[in-house]
Amino acid sequence: MTASTLKSYTCKDLAQMARSEGIPGWHSMRKDELIASLVRAKRTASSKPTAKAIRKPPAAQPVQSPERRRVQREISRVQQQTAERKNLSKAVEGRPEPQKDRIVVLVRDPYWLHVCWEITPQSVERARSVLGQDWHSAAPTLRLIRVLDDGGGRLERCIEIHGGVSNWYVDVSDPPNSYRVEIGYAATGGEFYCLSRSNTVTTPVPGSADVVDNNWTDVAANADRIYAMSGGYSSDGASMELQELLEERLRRRLGRPSEIRYGLGAAGVGRDGSEFHLAVDTELVVYGSSDPNTHVTVSGEPVAVGPDGGFAVKVHFPDRRQVIPIVASSADGVEQKTIILGVERNTKMLDPVVRDTASVSS
Structure with missing residues:
Protein backbone atom coordinates (compact mmCIF):
# COMPACT_ATOMS: atom_id res chain seq x y z
CA MET A 1 0.00 0.00 0.00
CA THR A 2 1.60 3.25 -1.23
CA ALA A 3 0.77 6.92 -0.87
CA SER A 4 -0.27 7.21 -4.53
CA THR A 5 -2.71 4.34 -4.08
CA LEU A 6 -4.22 5.89 -0.99
CA LYS A 7 -4.82 9.23 -2.73
CA SER A 8 -7.56 7.58 -4.82
CA TYR A 9 -9.60 6.95 -1.61
CA THR A 10 -11.96 9.46 -0.12
CA CYS A 11 -11.20 11.10 3.21
CA LYS A 12 -14.01 9.10 4.81
CA ASP A 13 -12.56 5.79 3.55
CA LEU A 14 -9.10 6.74 4.76
CA ALA A 15 -10.52 7.62 8.19
CA GLN A 16 -12.13 4.18 8.43
CA MET A 17 -8.85 2.52 7.42
CA ALA A 18 -6.94 4.52 10.05
CA ARG A 19 -9.50 3.56 12.64
CA SER A 20 -9.08 -0.14 11.75
CA GLU A 21 -5.31 0.17 12.02
CA GLY A 22 -5.63 1.73 15.48
CA ILE A 23 -3.99 5.04 14.52
CA PRO A 24 -4.55 7.55 17.33
CA GLY A 25 -6.20 10.92 16.48
CA TRP A 26 -7.54 9.70 13.13
CA HIS A 27 -10.86 11.52 13.56
CA SER A 28 -9.18 15.00 13.49
CA MET A 29 -6.72 14.35 10.64
CA ARG A 30 -6.90 15.80 7.15
CA LYS A 31 -6.57 13.60 4.04
CA ASP A 32 -2.83 14.03 3.59
CA GLU A 33 -2.26 13.34 7.30
CA LEU A 34 -4.33 10.15 7.10
CA ILE A 35 -2.32 8.96 4.08
CA ALA A 36 0.99 9.62 5.81
CA SER A 37 -0.17 7.85 8.99
CA LEU A 38 -1.39 4.80 7.04
CA VAL A 39 1.90 4.54 5.11
CA ARG A 40 3.89 4.68 8.39
CA ALA A 41 1.65 2.05 9.98
CA LYS A 42 2.17 -0.25 7.00
CA ARG A 43 5.93 0.09 7.13
CA THR A 44 6.00 -0.59 10.87
CA ALA A 45 3.85 -3.71 10.46
CA SER A 46 6.03 -5.07 7.63
CA SER A 47 9.20 -4.62 9.68
CA LYS A 48 7.93 -6.81 12.59
CA PRO A 49 8.72 -10.55 12.30
CA THR A 50 5.69 -12.79 11.74
CA ALA A 51 4.62 -15.45 14.19
CA LYS A 52 5.62 -18.10 11.66
CA ALA A 53 9.09 -16.62 11.40
CA ILE A 54 9.56 -16.75 15.18
CA ARG A 55 10.72 -20.22 16.02
CA LYS A 56 11.56 -21.39 19.47
CA PRO A 57 14.66 -23.48 19.78
CA PRO A 58 13.88 -27.16 20.32
CA ALA A 59 13.63 -28.14 23.94
CA ALA A 60 16.67 -29.93 25.14
CA GLN A 61 15.97 -33.63 25.61
CA PRO A 62 17.10 -34.92 29.00
CA VAL A 63 20.03 -37.25 28.62
CA GLN A 64 19.39 -40.47 30.57
CA SER A 65 22.36 -42.04 32.24
CA PRO A 66 23.06 -45.77 31.78
CA GLU A 67 22.17 -46.31 35.45
CA ARG A 68 18.77 -44.63 35.01
CA ARG A 69 18.03 -46.76 31.94
CA ARG A 70 19.01 -49.89 33.87
CA VAL A 71 16.69 -48.96 36.73
CA GLN A 72 13.79 -48.35 34.33
CA ARG A 73 14.36 -51.72 32.66
CA GLU A 74 14.41 -53.39 36.07
CA ILE A 75 11.16 -51.68 37.07
CA SER A 76 9.49 -52.83 33.82
CA ARG A 77 10.73 -56.37 34.40
CA VAL A 78 9.38 -56.47 37.97
CA GLN A 79 6.02 -55.05 36.85
CA GLN A 80 5.76 -57.73 34.16
CA GLN A 81 6.63 -60.50 36.63
CA THR A 82 4.06 -59.18 39.10
CA ALA A 83 1.35 -59.18 36.42
CA GLU A 84 2.26 -62.75 35.40
CA ARG A 85 2.24 -64.02 38.99
CA LYS A 86 -1.19 -62.47 39.53
CA ASN A 87 -2.67 -63.87 36.30
CA LEU A 88 -4.36 -67.19 37.16
CA SER A 89 -5.33 -67.65 33.50
CA LYS A 90 -1.70 -67.62 32.34
CA ALA A 91 -1.40 -70.64 30.04
CA VAL A 92 0.58 -73.57 31.36
CA GLU A 93 3.18 -74.69 28.85
CA GLY A 94 1.94 -77.57 26.73
CA ARG A 95 -1.75 -77.10 27.59
CA PRO A 96 -4.44 -75.26 25.62
CA GLU A 97 -6.16 -72.18 26.99
CA PRO A 98 -8.99 -73.22 29.36
CA GLN A 99 -12.55 -72.86 28.12
CA LYS A 100 -14.26 -72.72 31.52
CA ASP A 101 -13.50 -72.14 35.19
CA ARG A 102 -13.16 -75.18 37.41
CA ILE A 103 -11.27 -76.35 40.49
CA VAL A 104 -11.18 -79.91 41.80
CA VAL A 105 -9.70 -81.49 44.92
CA LEU A 106 -8.07 -84.93 44.98
CA VAL A 107 -7.30 -86.85 48.18
CA ARG A 108 -3.71 -88.07 48.13
CA ASP A 109 -3.55 -89.45 51.71
CA PRO A 110 -4.89 -88.54 55.18
CA TYR A 111 -2.70 -85.43 55.38
CA TRP A 112 -2.44 -84.11 51.80
CA LEU A 113 -4.90 -82.77 49.23
CA HIS A 114 -4.03 -82.13 45.60
CA VAL A 115 -5.87 -79.10 44.16
CA CYS A 116 -6.11 -78.62 40.37
CA TRP A 117 -7.73 -75.70 38.54
CA GLU A 118 -8.37 -73.98 35.22
CA ILE A 119 -9.34 -70.28 34.99
CA THR A 120 -10.29 -68.36 31.82
CA PRO A 121 -8.83 -64.91 30.95
CA GLN A 122 -12.36 -63.46 30.93
CA SER A 123 -12.82 -64.36 34.61
CA VAL A 124 -9.54 -62.68 35.55
CA GLU A 125 -10.64 -59.50 33.74
CA ARG A 126 -13.96 -59.55 35.60
CA ALA A 127 -12.10 -59.83 38.90
CA ARG A 128 -9.90 -56.87 37.92
CA SER A 129 -12.98 -54.78 37.09
CA VAL A 130 -14.89 -55.69 40.26
CA LEU A 131 -11.96 -55.14 42.64
CA GLY A 132 -11.07 -51.77 41.09
CA GLN A 133 -8.31 -50.05 43.06
CA ASP A 134 -8.02 -53.11 45.33
CA TRP A 135 -6.78 -55.12 42.33
CA HIS A 136 -3.25 -53.71 42.71
CA SER A 137 -2.87 -55.22 46.17
CA ALA A 138 -4.97 -58.36 45.57
CA ALA A 139 -3.22 -61.74 45.60
CA PRO A 140 -4.35 -65.02 43.93
CA THR A 141 -5.44 -67.23 46.79
CA LEU A 142 -6.79 -70.68 47.68
CA ARG A 143 -9.22 -70.76 50.62
CA LEU A 144 -9.35 -74.11 52.46
CA ILE A 145 -12.83 -74.65 53.90
CA ARG A 146 -13.55 -77.39 56.44
CA VAL A 147 -17.03 -78.79 55.83
CA LEU A 148 -18.91 -79.25 59.11
CA ASP A 149 -21.39 -81.97 60.03
CA ASP A 150 -24.34 -79.63 59.48
CA GLY A 151 -23.21 -78.89 55.92
CA GLY A 152 -21.79 -75.47 56.76
CA GLY A 153 -18.20 -74.44 56.26
CA ARG A 154 -15.42 -72.95 58.37
CA LEU A 155 -12.42 -71.18 56.88
CA GLU A 156 -9.27 -73.08 57.86
CA ARG A 157 -6.69 -70.86 56.17
CA CYS A 158 -5.80 -68.88 53.05
CA ILE A 159 -2.96 -70.04 50.81
CA GLU A 160 -1.34 -67.51 48.47
CA ILE A 161 -0.55 -68.98 45.04
CA HIS A 162 0.64 -67.56 41.71
CA GLY A 163 -0.04 -67.72 37.99
CA GLY A 164 1.71 -70.04 35.59
CA VAL A 165 0.74 -73.20 37.52
CA SER A 166 -2.45 -75.25 37.55
CA ASN A 167 -2.15 -77.32 40.74
CA TRP A 168 -1.11 -77.06 44.39
CA TYR A 169 -0.55 -79.47 47.29
CA VAL A 170 -2.34 -78.54 50.51
CA ASP A 171 -1.52 -80.12 53.87
CA VAL A 172 -4.38 -80.85 56.27
CA SER A 173 -4.56 -82.21 59.82
CA ASP A 174 -6.77 -84.21 62.18
CA PRO A 175 -8.10 -86.78 59.68
CA PRO A 176 -10.70 -87.81 58.87
CA ASN A 177 -12.25 -84.48 57.86
CA SER A 178 -14.15 -83.07 54.90
CA TYR A 179 -12.88 -80.13 52.86
CA ARG A 180 -13.60 -77.98 49.85
CA VAL A 181 -11.46 -75.27 48.27
CA GLU A 182 -12.24 -71.87 46.71
CA ILE A 183 -9.94 -70.07 44.29
CA GLY A 184 -9.94 -66.32 43.69
CA TYR A 185 -8.31 -63.01 44.65
CA ALA A 186 -7.91 -61.77 48.22
CA ALA A 187 -7.55 -58.02 48.74
CA THR A 188 -5.68 -56.46 51.64
CA GLY A 189 -8.94 -55.11 53.06
CA GLY A 190 -10.24 -58.65 53.57
CA GLU A 191 -12.47 -58.77 50.47
CA PHE A 192 -12.33 -62.06 48.52
CA TYR A 193 -13.46 -62.39 44.91
CA CYS A 194 -14.24 -66.07 44.26
CA LEU A 195 -13.64 -67.46 40.77
CA SER A 196 -14.62 -71.10 41.36
CA ARG A 197 -15.52 -73.59 44.13
CA SER A 198 -14.39 -77.20 44.29
CA ASN A 199 -15.97 -80.52 45.08
CA THR A 200 -16.09 -81.76 48.70
CA VAL A 201 -13.70 -84.56 49.73
CA THR A 202 -13.08 -86.49 52.95
CA THR A 203 -9.62 -87.54 54.06
CA PRO A 204 -9.27 -91.20 55.14
CA VAL A 205 -8.39 -92.53 58.58
CA PRO A 206 -4.60 -92.58 59.02
CA GLY A 207 -2.80 -95.87 59.23
CA SER A 208 -3.90 -97.32 55.89
CA ALA A 209 -1.48 -99.18 53.68
CA ASP A 210 -0.99 -96.02 51.63
CA VAL A 211 0.78 -94.37 54.56
CA VAL A 212 3.14 -97.31 55.00
CA ASP A 213 3.86 -97.87 51.31
CA ASN A 214 4.36 -94.15 50.57
CA ASN A 215 4.30 -94.90 46.84
CA TRP A 216 1.71 -92.48 45.47
CA THR A 217 4.10 -90.65 43.22
CA ASP A 218 2.16 -90.86 39.98
CA VAL A 219 -1.42 -89.65 39.71
CA ALA A 220 -1.98 -91.50 36.42
CA ALA A 221 -0.95 -94.85 37.89
CA ASN A 222 -3.27 -94.35 40.88
CA ALA A 223 -6.11 -92.41 39.26
CA ASP A 224 -8.80 -94.97 40.12
CA ARG A 225 -7.65 -95.03 43.73
CA ILE A 226 -7.60 -91.24 43.99
CA TYR A 227 -11.00 -91.11 42.29
CA ALA A 228 -12.39 -93.53 44.88
CA MET A 229 -10.85 -91.68 47.86
CA SER A 230 -12.24 -88.41 46.52
CA GLY A 231 -15.80 -89.77 46.61
CA GLY A 232 -16.06 -91.37 43.16
CA TYR A 233 -17.63 -94.59 44.39
CA SER A 234 -19.67 -93.13 47.26
CA SER A 235 -23.45 -92.96 47.18
CA ASP A 236 -23.26 -89.24 46.33
CA GLY A 237 -20.57 -89.80 43.74
CA ALA A 238 -17.68 -87.52 42.87
CA SER A 239 -18.19 -84.09 41.36
CA MET A 240 -18.49 -83.88 37.59
CA GLU A 241 -15.49 -81.51 37.51
CA LEU A 242 -13.31 -84.14 39.22
CA GLN A 243 -14.41 -86.92 36.88
CA GLU A 244 -14.03 -84.72 33.79
CA LEU A 245 -10.55 -83.58 34.82
CA LEU A 246 -9.23 -87.10 35.44
CA GLU A 247 -10.81 -88.48 32.27
CA GLU A 248 -9.40 -85.64 30.15
CA ARG A 249 -5.90 -86.09 31.52
CA LEU A 250 -5.95 -89.90 31.34
CA ARG A 251 -8.00 -90.11 28.11
CA ARG A 252 -10.10 -92.94 29.52
CA ARG A 253 -13.32 -93.45 31.48
CA LEU A 254 -13.45 -93.75 35.26
CA GLY A 255 -16.01 -95.55 37.39
CA ARG A 256 -17.33 -98.99 38.20
CA PRO A 257 -17.25 -101.50 35.34
CA SER A 258 -21.06 -101.61 35.28
CA GLU A 259 -21.12 -97.82 34.87
CA ILE A 260 -18.71 -97.78 31.92
CA ARG A 261 -20.28 -100.75 30.11
CA TYR A 262 -17.68 -103.24 31.43
CA GLY A 263 -14.82 -101.59 29.56
CA LEU A 264 -13.04 -103.99 27.22
CA GLY A 265 -14.80 -106.97 28.78
CA ALA A 266 -18.13 -105.96 27.23
CA ALA A 267 -16.63 -106.36 23.79
CA GLY A 268 -15.08 -109.72 24.60
CA VAL A 269 -11.54 -108.35 24.44
CA GLY A 270 -8.96 -110.04 26.67
CA ARG A 271 -10.89 -113.29 27.24
CA ASP A 272 -9.32 -116.45 25.80
CA GLY A 273 -11.96 -118.93 26.97
CA SER A 274 -10.17 -119.79 30.21
CA GLU A 275 -11.99 -119.77 33.56
CA PHE A 276 -12.47 -116.33 35.12
CA HIS A 277 -9.98 -116.10 38.00
CA LEU A 278 -10.03 -114.18 41.31
CA ALA A 279 -7.79 -114.65 44.36
CA VAL A 280 -7.21 -112.37 47.34
CA ASP A 281 -4.93 -112.14 50.34
CA THR A 282 -4.69 -109.59 53.13
Missing part, protein backbone atom coordinates in the same frame (compact mmCIF):
# COMPACT_ATOMS: atom_id res chain seq x y z
CA GLU A 283 -2.21 -107.72 55.25
CA LEU A 284 -2.96 -106.05 58.55
CA VAL A 285 -1.57 -102.60 59.34
CA VAL A 286 -0.69 -102.14 62.99
CA TYR A 287 0.09 -98.56 63.94
CA GLY A 288 0.32 -96.52 67.11
CA SER A 289 2.46 -94.12 69.12
CA SER A 290 4.70 -94.14 72.16
CA ASP A 291 7.49 -92.02 73.57
CA PRO A 292 10.45 -91.24 71.30
CA ASN A 293 13.41 -93.62 71.71
CA THR A 294 11.05 -96.36 72.89
CA HIS A 295 11.83 -99.96 71.88
CA VAL A 296 8.70 -101.46 70.28
CA THR A 297 8.06 -104.99 69.04
CA VAL A 298 5.07 -106.43 67.19
CA SER A 299 4.74 -110.23 67.48
CA GLY A 300 8.32 -110.25 68.74
CA GLU A 301 9.72 -108.34 65.76
CA PRO A 302 11.26 -104.87 66.42
CA VAL A 303 9.52 -101.91 64.77
CA ALA A 304 11.10 -98.54 63.89
CA VAL A 305 9.80 -95.67 66.02
CA GLY A 306 9.81 -92.18 64.48
CA PRO A 307 11.05 -88.95 66.10
CA ASP A 308 7.47 -88.17 67.09
CA GLY A 309 6.99 -91.61 68.68
CA GLY A 310 4.79 -92.94 65.86
CA PHE A 311 5.20 -96.39 64.36
CA ALA A 312 3.46 -98.52 61.73
CA VAL A 313 4.03 -102.02 60.37
CA LYS A 314 2.29 -104.45 58.03
CA VAL A 315 1.79 -108.02 59.21
CA HIS A 316 0.41 -111.00 57.35
CA PHE A 317 -3.28 -111.60 58.04
CA PRO A 318 -4.04 -115.28 57.39
CA ASP A 319 -7.54 -116.76 57.22
CA ARG A 320 -7.81 -117.63 60.91
CA ARG A 321 -7.81 -116.09 64.37
CA GLN A 322 -4.52 -114.80 65.72
CA VAL A 323 -3.15 -112.88 68.67
CA ILE A 324 -0.68 -110.03 68.07
CA PRO A 325 1.27 -108.71 71.08
CA ILE A 326 2.65 -105.14 70.90
CA VAL A 327 5.32 -104.50 73.54
CA ALA A 328 6.93 -101.14 74.29
CA SER A 329 9.94 -100.78 76.58
CA SER A 330 11.27 -97.46 77.86
CA ALA A 331 14.67 -96.29 76.66
CA ASP A 332 16.28 -97.20 80.00
CA GLY A 333 14.57 -100.61 80.08
CA VAL A 334 12.93 -99.92 83.44
CA GLU A 335 9.29 -99.81 82.27
CA GLN A 336 7.39 -102.01 79.83
CA LYS A 337 3.82 -101.90 78.51
CA THR A 338 2.01 -104.54 76.45
CA ILE A 339 -1.16 -104.45 74.32
CA ILE A 340 -2.67 -107.64 72.88
CA LEU A 341 -4.60 -107.51 69.61
CA GLY A 342 -6.97 -110.37 68.92
CA VAL A 343 -8.05 -110.42 65.27
CA GLU A 344 -9.77 -112.94 63.05
CA ARG A 345 -10.09 -113.23 59.29
CA ASN A 346 -13.01 -115.17 57.86
CA THR A 347 -12.96 -115.33 54.07
CA LYS A 348 -15.99 -116.51 52.07
CA MET A 349 -16.25 -117.10 48.35
CA LEU A 350 -19.71 -116.23 47.03
CA ASP A 351 -21.33 -117.86 44.04
CA PRO A 352 -20.29 -116.21 40.77
CA VAL A 353 -22.72 -113.95 38.92
CA VAL A 354 -22.82 -113.97 35.12
CA ARG A 355 -24.37 -110.92 33.51
CA ASP A 356 -25.90 -110.75 30.07
CA THR A 357 -23.70 -108.20 28.33
CA ALA A 358 -26.11 -107.98 25.40
CA SER A 359 -28.90 -106.70 27.64
CA VAL A 360 -26.50 -104.22 29.28
CA SER A 361 -25.37 -102.91 25.90
CA SER A 362 -28.94 -102.34 24.86
